[in-house]
Amino acid sequence: MNVKTDLSPLAAVPRRKTVIVPSKGWISLNLKEIWSYRELLGILAWRDVSVRYKQSIVGIGWAIIQPVMTMIIFTIIFGKFAKLPSDGIPYPVFTYCALLPWNYFARSLGDSSDSLVGSAHLVTKIYFPRIILPVSKVFAGLIDLSIAFIILLGMMAWYRMVPTVGIVLLPVFIVIAMLAALGVGLWFTALNVLYRDVKFVVPFLIQFWMYASPVAYSTSIIPDRWKWVYGLNPMVGVVEGFRWALLGKTAPLISMFLIPILMIFVVLISGLYFFKRMEKTFADII
Amino acid sequence: MRPVITIESLSKKYRLGQTHTDLLSEKIGNRLRKLAGKLGKGNPSDAQKTRPAENEIWALKDVNMEIHEGEVVGVIGRNGAGKSTLLKILSRITEPTSGRVTYEGRVGSLLEVGTGFHHELTGRENIYLNGAILGMTKTEINRKFDEIVSFSEIERFLDTPVKRYSSGMYVRLAFAVAAHLEPEILIVDEVLAVGDAAFQKKCLGKMQDVSSGGRTVLFVSHNMTAVKELCNRAIWLDGGCLVNSGKTDAIVTQYLHENARSIHEQEWPNRDTAPGNDKVRLRRASLAMEDGGGPISIRTPVQIEIEYWNALPGAELLVSLYLYNIDGTCVFNSDSSPCIYPSGVIREICHIPGNLLNDGTYRVAITIVKDRFHGIYRLEDLLVFDVQDVEREVHWYGKWDGVVRPELDWTSEFIGQSRTDPGLAERS
Numbered sequence: 045m046n047v048k049t050d051l052s053p054l055a056a057v058p059r060r061k062t063v064i065v066p067s068k069g070w071i072s073l074n075l076k077e078i079w080s081y082r083e084l085l086g087i088l089a090w091r092d093v094s095v096r097y098k099q100s101i102v103g104i105g106w107a108i109i110q111p112v113m114t115m116i117i118f119t120i121i122f123g124k125f126a127k128l129p130s131d132g133i134p135y136p137v138f139t140y141c142a143l144l145p146w147n148y149f150a151r152s153l154g155d156s157s158d159s160l161v162g163s164a165h166l167v168t169k170i171y172f173p174r175i176i177l178p179v180s181k182v183f184a185g186l187i188d189l190s191i192a193f194i195i196l197l198g199m200m201a202w203y204r205m206v207p208t209v210g211i212v213l214l215p216v217f218i219v220i221a222m223l224a225a226l227g228v229g230l231w232f233t234a235l236n237v238l239y240r241d242v243k244f245v246v247p248f249l250i251q252f253w254m255y256a257s258p259v260a261y262s263t264s265i266i267p268d269r270w271k272w273v274y275g276l277n278p279m280v281g282v283v284e285g286f287r288w289a290l291l292g293k294t295a296p297l298i299s300m301f302l303i304p305i306l307m308i309f310v311v312l313i314s315g316l317y318f319f320k321r322m323e324k325t326f327a328d329i330i
Numbered sequence: 331m332r333p334v335i336t337i338e339s340l341s342k343k344y345r346l347g348q349t350h351t352d353l354l355s356e357k358i359g360n361r362l363r364k365l366a367g368k369l370g371k372g373n374p375s376d377a378q379k380t381r382p383a384e385n386e387i388w389a390l391k392d393v394n395m396e397i398h399e400g401e402v403v404g405v406i407g408r409n410g411a412g413k414s415t416l417l418k419i420l421s422r423i424t425e426p427t428s429g430r431v432t433y434e435g436r437v438g439s440l441l442e443v444g445t446g447f448h449h450e451l452t453g454r455e456n457i458y459l460n461g462a463i464l465g466m467t468k469t470e471i472n473r474k475f476d477e478i479v480s481f482s483e484i485e486r487f488l489d490t491p492v493k494r495y496s497s498g499m500y501v502r503l504a505f506a507v508a509a510h511l512e513p514e515i516l517i518v519d520e521v522l523a524v525g526d527a528a529f530q531k532k533c534l535g536k537m538q539d540v541s542s543g544g545r546t547v548l549f550v551s552h553n554m555t556a557v558k559e560l561c562n563r564a565i566w567l568d569g570g571c572l573v574n575s576g577k578t579d580a581i582v583t584q585y586l587h588e589n590a591r592s593i594h595e596q597e598w599p600n601r602d603t604a605p606g607n608d609k610v611r612l613r614r615a616s617l618a619m620e621d622g623g624g625p626i627s628i629r630t631p632v633q634i635e636i637e638y639w640n641a642l643p644g645a646e647l648l649v650s651l652y653l654y655n656i657d658g659t660c661v662f663n664s665d666s667s668p669c670i671y672p673s674g675v676i677r678e679i680c681h682i683p684g685n686l687l688n689d690g691t692y693r694v695a696i697t698i699v700k701d702r703f704h705g706i707y708r709l710e711d712l713l714v715f716d717v718q719d720v721e722r723e724v725h726w727y728g729k730w731d732g733v734v735r736p737e738l739d740w741t742s743e744f745i746g747q748s749r750t751d752p753g754l755a756e757r758s
């Protein structure tokens with residue numbers, strides 16, 4: 045919908061004038077409007093976090109149990125039995141450090157792709173920029189990430205590891221992880237409204253994707269000439285970024301950082317436009 | 331007076347095929363099948379048939395109107411007249427197909443009470459959540475918080491999750507938040523039809539406060555009493571078009587009068603021109619009430635009589651009757667017992683008991699069926715009738731939910747004193 049809002053200087057009390065006309069073609073993203081709804085964004089993210097922990101008995105512990113259990117099973121299977129290389133880093137720390145962004149990504153992608161269909165009662169009853177819903181899921185996931193992060197610090201202390209100076213760039217990689225989750229999430233959120241069977245695709249995709257990402261193994265096992273193909277997976281950049289910032293593990297700059305991050309922006313920008321283009325029909329078909 | 335809302339040739343088209351979501355796998359499957367049909371010797375028309383018919387419906391068609399500052403406008407019309415679509419476009423939930431709307435100021439829309447309420451959260455938390463969803467800022471909610479709480483009369487349960495609230499408490503809290511929304515334009519859809527009588531009165535009062543404060547209100551309702559009491563102007567929509575607008579009393583009277591028009595009887599004395607074909611032709615269709623004439627209420631048993639000429643001696647015939655409500659939903663389909671008749675006139679009577687249909691407008695269609703499966707003639711809109719609501723014993727005047735409204739047997743008993751928690755205290 046093309047909605048133009050401006051302040052009329054002629055009116056005694058300045059009031060916003062809004063025009064509603066059918067939208068045509070590619071429309072602007074209207075980031076200003078999204079900014080004006082930031083309070084709603086915050087409260088929806090707060091709602092998700094607060095409801096999740098109110099409903100479960102284990103509460104906040106859930107954010108710890110999940111990555112820790114995965115870390116244990118990976119350490120036994122891949123670290124001890126399969127003896128996958130972990131580039132000189134203790135395998136538990138090596139895999140747990142990757143599980144942080146991976147779990148965050150998987151949860152945010154799962155939650156955001158369900159966000160519109162799951163809030164059909166809101167979408168059909170009230171107006172707000174629909175993008176607020178998937179974005180709020182991406183923010184809500186940060187709480188779990190922070191809790192799980194504390195465990196990592198504990199593990200590093202146990203192994204007497206000190207984070208490298210790269211840690212100052214960790215926030216950058218967190219933002220990149222958010223953008224990756226949002227970019228993929230936007231595509232699937234919109235597709236999920238259009239095609240109801242997409243919700244069966246997402247869990248499968250997440251599972252499949254994890255093995256295509258360097259969570260349980262190191263990127264050093266990928267043959268050099270295939271590294272750039274491997275780097276087309278946006279999550280490679282995020283996972284390697286976490287390992288670099290926290291553990292000091294290096295990786296080839298172009299194939300393991302630049303290509304994946306470029307892919308994230310490709311997915312994000314195309315996702316934003318696809319979402320925006322589909323947005324006008326959501327309330328009619330949801 | 332300057333118009334605050336200007337609506338110019340506003341139209342909204344829905345594609346029936348678009349109103350439900352597709353399956354991606356189905357779509358891909360169809361594509362493949364089509365492709366296979368083109369490549370191989372497969373019948374391409376088969377693939378064509380799998381495409382759903384794309385029926386278009388104009389929910390609004392070329393609507394023009396101006397609404398002035400401070401007006402309280404009632405939007406009336408039957409179900410499917412386009413009222414909700416109009417409100418949805420004004421609240422920017424859905425986009426128009428063509429035309430434009432210009433308005434000044436903030437729009438607050440209440441298309442339901444308690445939008446976004448979360449059952450696990452407490453009353454206090456839901457006030458903030460719901461307020462934010464309705465478009466209030468946090469400072470605004472903070473400022474009005476005490477007022478909202480005292481309006482809702484749920485002070486004691488503020489920190490109880492709303493899942494433990496009685497439905498009355500839930501609605502009171504939800505409406506209290508909504509009532510404190512202070513937009514320049516307020517859009518309200520039938521939300522007053524909730525809560526007990528005293529609370530309804532309080533809400534009506536609050537709405538009147540809103541309008542006397544120079545705010546503009548658009549109010550959709552089936553409750554003509556509420557419309558007359560609240561609105562100084564009424565807009566009547568039918569079939570997506572603006573029928574008339576003007577002083578509430580005049581428009582409401584006109585609307586009620588017009589809506590009494592229905593088809594209770596049709597007769598075709600001339601066999602040659604009667605609807606039908608060389609096998610069967612209709613002679614008469616009528617509606618009979620067991621207790622004589624008068625309006626049909628939800629309690630009235632109704633008989634539908636159908637007479638037709640049969641030119642198929644020896645064939646086993648039956649009449650299949652379809653009853654549709656105003657939304658086009660088939661309420662039921664009922665068959666007469668199949669019989670073999672000589673040629674001549676056959677009469678079939680379908681008895682619809684009282685206390686079955688909900689209030690609303692109904693359309694009757696029939697299919698005459700040969701040999702139990704072969705439809706030989708179908709006619710739509712044979713009869714059209716209205717079923718009216720009756721005076722209720724409960725103090726609640728909203729539209730009764732449901733496609734049908736049967737009177738069912740209930741068994742109720744007290745099975746002992748149970749441990750109560752504070753949230754349950756008000757639940758009856």
